Amino acid sequence: MLYLDNAATTPVRREVLEAMTPFLTRTFGNPSSHHTVGEASARALDDARARVAHILGVRAGDVVFTSGGTEADNLAVKGIAVAAHLARGARHLVTLPIEHEAVLQSADFLARVHGFEITLVPVDGGGRVSPSAIADALRDDTALVSVGYANNEVGTVQDVAAIAAVCRERGIPLHLDAVQAAGWLPLGGTGADALSIAGHKLGAPKGTGALAVRGRIPLEPLVHGGGQERGRRSGTENVAGAVALATALELAEAEREEDAAAVAALRDAFIARVLAAVPRARLTGDRVHRLPGTASFTFAGTSGEAVLLELERRGVVSSSGSACAAGADEPSHVLTAMGIDRETAQTAVRFTFPHGLRQDLDAVAAAVAASVAAVTG
Incomplete structure (x- = not known):
């Protein structure tokens, strides 16, 4: 066979399985616990965060570990948009009609619950969007532009550098869904303010992912509780998953x-x-x-x-x-x-x-x- x-999922790489196994067995502590067992897990989590940040071209503190690409997209779209609405009354989002359901349904949520207006910028017959069309769609109350770096169904790659330049000129955050791009395209230097990845597309287990969001971008959390991930995503961290994601990402980047x-x-x-x-x-x-x-x-x-x-x-x-x-x-x-x-x-x-x-x-x-x-x- x-x-x-x-593009749906990949098998876990042997190197990834070996890297994560100690954190499912010997080093099993809760990284929030203030004792030696917990502190060992916290060190491993910090190390994984720094390794992911290095490849994504951000600071370690900008990385939020998630349960996968869907959660990372939801946190980016809803979290950045709601924060912009609370801070300056922004109520407009720009995205593409070909985006993954995680982005499109998050946009629909913003429209239904928070009264956002959503602009879907058309693409051409190959699935590419013109950066000038995105520029034309921007408004003073635009909270966020969310674009897929590479489409999950047809594989079309967007001109993200040009799109980032358009957004930067207007001072509007850009989120890239890079779930399919990771491992195939460079992730650092895109110019994006937020970027989502998923581990199971790279040889890490399902249920692992990350959102990199630059520290200057306000982010409203979706999950509340213990204040983990610097208050941006509560819940006991999946240390083994974070180590697996960092290992898979490093291997993919090297190759x-x-x-x-x-x-x-x-x-x-x-x-x-x-x-x-x-x-x-x-x-x-x-x-x-x-x-x-x-x-x-x-x-x-x-x-x-x-x-x-x-x-x-x-x-x-x-x-x-x-x-x-x-x-x-x-x-x-x-x-x-x-x-x-x-x-x-x-x-x-x-x-x-x-x-x-x-x-x-x-x-x-x-x-x-x-x-x-x-x-x-």
Whole structure:
């Protein structure tokens, strides 16, 4: 079985498991406890925080450990927006219609509960937004701009440096959802004021993540209680998870440039073979600005779910898009926002490749062609 759904989750790396195990067994103390057992855990937590901060290009105190990317996105969008509303009456948020549900549903919450106005800036047919369109959407009462560094369904990468410059000129915080970008793209020097990552996309366990938010940006906590994480996220910290995230992030960063180039070459060859072998195939997402490990297609006149079943029968596991929306009857909001009609959007299949991939994907392309042929008769 060949697993090509790595945007959904990845296996835990051996090095990560070894790094975190002591903090599930011997060094098990509560890092808030004022005794030697707790203090050992606190030191490990501080060390993990500094390691994550170094790669993200922020101060250690800017890192908030979370339960994953969804919580990190929620904390960024709601926490920064509500703090801006309390401080200066801001009640406007700018984001894109192709964002992950964690961002879009947080925006919907702000609209329903706090009376925010939400501006969804349109994207082009490849899923890219124009920085000038974001500039045009900004207002004096804009609390936050939230943009995905790289899209989780089609892999399109945004011009984050230009977007950050637009926001900086107007003095408006920028949040980047970098959950899919981590390990493939540089995370430091983006110009963002807040950035979300998730460990399970990098070879750390599920339930690990972080939000980096620069200290000058007010942040209203969503979880109250013991005041952990400098009052920004209460709850006893997951020390083993923090160590796992730091280890996975360091490994991915050390391998990133060589790995990204090698996987991108295999991805391009795979895309070419699928497009040549399947007349109905259409590549989705930006052809140039895309993640090295993502190739997504629509196959007009088929059912995406039927193609996936045929692929799995042939030993290839992939997906129709975001795992968070699996089983939904509605077509992908990402694809429809890119101008793809609803019927075609429901034929989508996404292949997301692992870090370290080095073998060619000829057999997978052949399986795709055979699977599409099988469901179209």
